[in-house]
Amino acid sequence: DIQMTQSPSSLSASVGDRVTITCRASQAIRNDLGWYQQKPGKAPKRLIYAAFNLQSGVPSRFSGSGSGTEFTLTISSLQPEDFATYYCLQHNTNPYSFGQGTTLEIK
Amino acid sequence: QVQLQESGPGLVKPSQTLSLTCTVSGDSISTGDYYWSWIRQYPGKGLEWIGYIFYTGSTYSNPSLKSRVTMSLDTSKNQFSLRLNSMTAADTAVYYCARSLGDSWGQGTLVTVSS
Numbered sequence: 001d002i003q004m005t006q007s008p009s010s011l012s013a014s015v016g017d018r019v020t021i022t023c024r025a026s027q028a029i030r031n032d033l034g035w036y037q038q039k040p041g042k043a044p045k046r047l048i049y050a051a052f053n054l055q056s057g058v059p060s061r062f063s064g065s066g067s068g069t070e071f072t073l074t075i076s077s078l079q080p081e082d083f084a085t086y087y088c089l090q091h092n093t094n095p096y097s098f099g100q101g102t103t104l105e106i107k
Numbered sequence: 108q109v110q111l112q113e114s115g116p117g118l119v120k121p122s123q124t125l126s127l128t129c130t131v132s133g134d135s136i137s138t139g140d141y142y143w144s145w146i147r148q149y150p151g152k153g154l155e156w157i158g159y160i161f162y163t164g165s166t167y168s169n170p171s172l173k174s175r176v177t178m179s180l181d182t183s184k185n186q187f188s189l190r191l192n193s194m195t196a197a198d199t200a201v202y203y204c205a206r207s208l209g210d211s212w213g214q215g216t217l218v219t220v221s222s
Contacts, residue, residue: 034208043203043212044154055210087154091208095169096156 002026002090006099012107013078021073021102023088028068032092035064035073039084109133111204111213119220124192129204137162137182141207145189147200160187194220
């Protein structure tokens with residue numbers, strides 16, 4: 001099975017900051033990766049698909065990059081509504097697998 | 108806009124079978140444009156992909172669940188279902204249904220396994 005390792009596990013930042021979250025795959029997954037945002041008590045919401053494509057309706061301050069084994073999610077200027085937990089998901093090889101999550105907290 | 112809604116028991120006894128249904132509106136599960144997925148989230152927040160079903164009825168389920176999983180479609184009701192047998196406390200989680208890779212999700216339903 002492919003293991004997805006996210007870093008950091010948690011992150012404190014301020015409104016307006018630029019933040020980057022990394023996801024590393026235990027083997028190459030081309031660009032078969034998505035990024036999801038989850039707020040307490042809610043289902044995850046997809047932000048990015050195929051590594052760098054912005055889901056419709058998602059603000060352009062979110063961006064994704066990477067291919068192969070290393071991927072990043074960047075938020076260019078944090079907004080109050082961005083404080084949440086973020087997960088990556090690889091769908092290159094069954095079983096699909098998520099990273100363990102990165103919790104973004106207000107500093 | 109597609110909407111998904113899970114339904115099923117919130118409490119299951121150990122060794123029993125969990126049955127969940129996902130009702131889809133705003134899209135047809137039989138068109139073949141998408142597949143239909145089940146995902147669960149443990150109390151510690153980790154997410155696990157359970158499996159998915161295509162409009163043909165073909166399925167994939169996570170080997171971690173061995174042969175405990177059954178998925179099916181009811182195209183007349185635009186629903187798809189999950190059955191997970193031999194439930195244990197380790198299966199306590201929020202269960203989500205989703206379209207394909209999660210461009211749309213249900214709200215989730217908490218299933219607790221306890222006697």
